[in-house]
Amino acid sequence: MADSMYLPGLAMRASHRLDSARFSALVRITHWVTTVSFLGLLVSGFAIFIAHPRLYWGETGGLGTPYVLAFPLPFMKGGPSGWGRSLHFLSAWVCILTGVLYVLSGIFTRHLRTNLLPEKADLTWKSLWRAASNHLHLRRPTEEDSLNYNVLQRLSYLTVIFVFFPLLIWTGFAMSPAIVSILPGTVTLLGGQETARTIHFFVANFVILFFFVHIAMVCLAGFTTRVGAMITGHRTAKEERP
Amino acid sequence: MSAKLSRRKLITTGLAAAAGASGLAVAARIASRYGLIPPDHRGIYGVGETLTYATQRLLTSHYSLAREFSRSDISSVAPVNGEPPEYEPYLRQFAEGFASWRLTIDGLVARPGTFSLEDLKRLPSRSQITHLACEEGWSFIAQWTGVPLFYFLNLVGVLPQAKYVVFFAFDKKFDSLDMFDAWHPQTLLAYSMNGQDLPKRHGAPLRVRVPRQLGFKSKKYLTRITITDTVKNIGSGQGSSSPDKGYSWYGGI
Numbered sequence: 008m009a010d011s012m013y014l015p016g017l018a019m020r021a022s023h024r025l026d027s028a029r030f031s032a033l034v035r036i037t038h039w040v041t042t043v044s045f046l047g048l049l050v051s052g053f054a055i056f057i058a059h060p061r062l063y064w065g066e067t068g069g070l071g072t073p074y075v076l077a078f079p080l081p082f083m084k085g086g087p088s089g090w091g092r093s094l095h096f097l098s099a100w101v102c103i104l105t106g107v108l109y110v111l112s113g114i115f116t117r118h119l120r121t122n123l124l125p126e127k128a129d130l131t132w133k134s135l136w137r138a139a140s141n142h143l144h145l146r147r148p149t150e151e152d153s154l155n156y157n158v159l160q161r162l163s164y165l166t167v168i169f170v171f172f173p174l175l176i177w178t179g180f181a182m183s184p185a186i187v188s189i190l191p192g193t194v195t196l197l198g199g200q201e202t203a204r205t206i207h208f209f210v211a212n213f214v215i216l217f218f219f220v221h222i223a224m225v226c227l228a229g230f231t232t233r234v235g236a237m238i239t240g241h242r243t244a245k246e247e248r249p
Numbered sequence: 250m251s252a253k254l255s256r257r258k259l260i261t262t263g264l265a266a267a268a269g270a271s272g273l274a275v276a277a278r279i280a281s282r283y284g285l286i287p288p289d290h291r292g293i294y295g296v297g298e299t300l301t302y303a304t305q306r307l308l309t310s311h312y313s314l315a316r317e318f319s320r321s322d323i324s325s326v327a328p329v330n331g332e333p334p335e336y337e338p339y340l341r342q343f344a345e346g347f348a349s350w351r352l353t354i355d356g357l358v359a360r361p362g363t364f365s366l367e368d369l370k371r372l373p374s375r376s377q378i379t380h381l382a383c384e385e386g387w388s389f390i391a392q393w394t395g396v397p398l399f400y401f402l403n404l405v406g407v408l409p410q411a412k413y414v415v416f417f418a419f420d421k422k423f424d425s426l427d428m429f430d431a432w433h434p435q436t437l438l439a440y441s442m443n444g445q446d447l448p449k450r451h452g453a454p455l456r457v458r459v460p461r462q463l464g465f466k467s468k469k470y471l472t473r474i475t476i477t478d479t480v481k482n483i484g485s486g487q488g489s490s491s492p493d494k495g496y497s498w499y500g501g502i
Contacts, residue, residue: 059386066318066380069328069387084330088385089495090294092502097297184382185305185461185501188313200380200388
């Protein structure tokens with residue numbers, strides 16, 4: 008694959024394509040606004056959690072009742088959960104409004120269909136295995152490869168956007184006594200408010216895991232190039248090539 | 250060409266900014282008119298507090314009720330946060346069974362006055378089994394019995410300009426509710442929990458119970474209720490002692 012780049016004709020075509028815009032302005036702006044709000048949610052989520060680092064199942068739970076998981080952390084009372092909640096909701100508002108804008112524009116511009124929905128041909132075990140094996144062997148993707156999202160990228164981005172975030176919002180709503188008074192189903196379908204809190208915690212951890220894997224993959228593919236592309240919208244790869 | 254484009258861009262950006270700013274100003278006036286701005290709306294966190302409070306005020310209604318549970322759901326363990334007031338007047342009154350305790354009601358009411366615990370217990374009561382979630386994350390279910398706040402407010406004759414009900418406790422802390430939650434049928438002045446007099450740690454002799462908000466809004470150890478049209482002159486003017494310590498005024502989350 009890399010050898011073919013030495014063919015003059017192909018190299019010309021490739022460099023032309025590398026020059027074109029990779030990410031639309033809306034994708035870039037929503038990406039970085041979401042990044043900032045995600046970090047706000049992460050820090051504040053931890054601040055809220057350490058007020059009571061214990062997880063329960065069902066409607067109720069507290070010191071002296073059975074628990075699902077107890078973290079060996081001190082119970083940090085008075086303070087962190089206060090500003091934590093304020094920051095959590097401020098960030099959540101930014102994150103949700105940005106997310107709605109991203110999804111609506113993604114439907115309208117067909118970004119979701121073109122760039123994120125995996126192609127049928129890629130949804131075979133063989134194809135998935137090849138992509139997974141490339142990732143597991145930490146094979147650096149070629150520039151050609153990285154012009155498009157591969158099938159694993161597509162599936163993980165779709166999972167974060169359409170499974171993890173909606174679940175976090177739902178379980179978050181299920182912890183709000185005011186919202187539960189209008190939509191009791193948010194909590195009764197889950198089986199209880201403490202269950203909602205526990206699910207919220209675990210799904211948040213999946214998103215954190217995604218965040219670190221995402222950064223690791225960006226580093227592997229070339230941190231400066233990829234982050235540059237997400238900021239300017241263009242490839243800077245051409246200059247780096249011999 | 251580029252000068253033209255940039256001029257056009259400048260004009261549209263300017264117009265958009267002006268429209269945005271005036272739109273925000275109009276929105277703020279309407280929001281304030283309809284009671285959608287919380288007392289702790291200042292600062293960067295105030296943006297989030299205001300969005301959450303305004304949205305929930307628009308979505309919830311007088312008829313949206315906190316879930317109520319059956320007797321078998323009552324938790325055997327009911328944790329608390331914070332210890333009862335340790336100072337002499339409270340301890341003395343507790344020892345006397347709150348015989349000389351009085352609840353003072355004043356402010357924007359037609360008939361200010363005082364009520365003993367016996368007076369309150371003679372008023373119509375409501376019992377409800379509801380979920381109490383602490384802002385820290387733990388929770389329990391219990392039955393609370395008391396005078397519905399709406400009944401009490403009608404009894405003392407709340408004046409039409411009332412905007413907040415402020416609750417003062419033995420420990421000099423205070424908190425407040427807007428009239429929306431004050432008139433809600435599930436907001437109680439509770440003197441009993443699980444069929445017993447309110448235990449010391451749960452706020453004896455009287456606490457408010459607001460099941461559509463987090464536990465910290467259900468103020469304990471009440472001594473005085475004031476009806477007011479502004480909370481600006483009470484404490485730091487943010488509606489309760491909580492915002493001073495980083496906790497938001499509104500706890501509907």
